[in-house]
Amino acid sequence: MNVNVAALVAVFAFAVLMLTIFGTLYRGAVRSHQRGELDFEGIRILRWGMLGQVAIYAILAVTAFLAWP
Amino acid sequence: MQPGPSTLPAEASALTAPPSTLPPYTWALLRWSFAIGVIPPIVLVAALALKSKFLLIFIHVITGGTWTGFDLFMGVVMSRVMRSLEIPARVEVAKRLTPTTFFMMPSFAATAVTAGIFLAILDGKFDLTSPWIIAALVVVVILTAQGFGIFMPNGVRIFIELAKLTPDTGLIARLNMRNISLAGVQALLQVLIILIMAHLALD
Numbered sequence: 295m296n297v298n299v300a301a302l303v304a305v306f307a308f309a310v311l312m313l314t315i316f317g318t319l320y321r322g323a324v325r326s327h328q329r330g331e332l333d334f335e336g337i338r339i340l341r342w343g344m345l346g347q348v349a350i351y352a353i354l355a356v357t358a359f360l361a362w363p
Numbered sequence: 364m365q366p367g368p369s370t371l372p373a374e375a376s377a378l379t380a381p382p383s384t385l386p387p388y389t390w391a392l393l394r395w396s397f398a399i400g401v402i403p404p405i406v407l408v409a410a411l412a413l414k415s416k417f418l419l420i421f422i423h424v425i426t427g428g429t430w431t432g433f434d435l436f437m438g439v440v441m442s443r444v445m446r447s448l449e450i451p452a453r454v455e456v457a458k459r460l461t462p463t464t465f466f467m468m469p470s471f472a473a474t475a476v477t478a479g480i481f482l483a484i485l486d487g488k489f490d491l492t493s494p495w496i497i498a499a500l501v502v503v504v505i506l507t508a509q510g511f512g513i514f515m516p517n518g519v520r521i522f523i524e525l526a527k528l529t530p531d532t533g534l535i536a537r538l539n540m541r542n543i544s545l546a547g548v549q550a551l552l553q554v555l556i557i558l559i560m561a562h563l564a565l566d
Contacts, residue, residue, distance in 0.1 A: 319519045333527070336523055343465060356408050
């Protein structure tokens, strides 16, 4: 299998960056929920939002294994 | 007034589970955004798996064009429309615009850039000493930093605010306006990258 290492590293770096930003916002949302300011629906939508973004980047990461020519 | 027996279960459930503050259409718009957003990376995977340069050019052009067109529309048209609206109306637009674009726009942007890099490699133009390639990469890095650092966090903050029991509508309107104004900046950078692409195509 022809692996494009640079592409794989780039996708991984983006995933880490995205998860760090999402994680920071998620922690803030959880604290708001614990204080009773935020509905649980807000936490649920953040989880699904994060999962959806990860799914899209996981599909893009597959391209690193399809290096061509 | 004494509550009738038929109202008791509803009141009891309201005490245990407060009603969601998120508008009912949020999930439907988010699902639609994901359904559209997942298509470009799948087509890119198919183009590479099938070794189809035609499909690779197609997905690069359609995602890049849609991304640029959307940002131009947001920056040139929607920013003016939004400024003319009252704050409650801006919030209503933000409530619908944020979930609809949440998956679509990052997907179009990421696919356009990834497909562009594969295309440049395929055409033997991905030379990191070339000033045109360096210029393209600089613009892409700025666009990506804005996307990850401002657009996406603002979108998430709008979701958080919408789900609050007492949403700050002023904050929602401000965050949405910031995203729309930034879309104008992104559009200018994308016009710049298209100029660079046009030069690379003639090279």
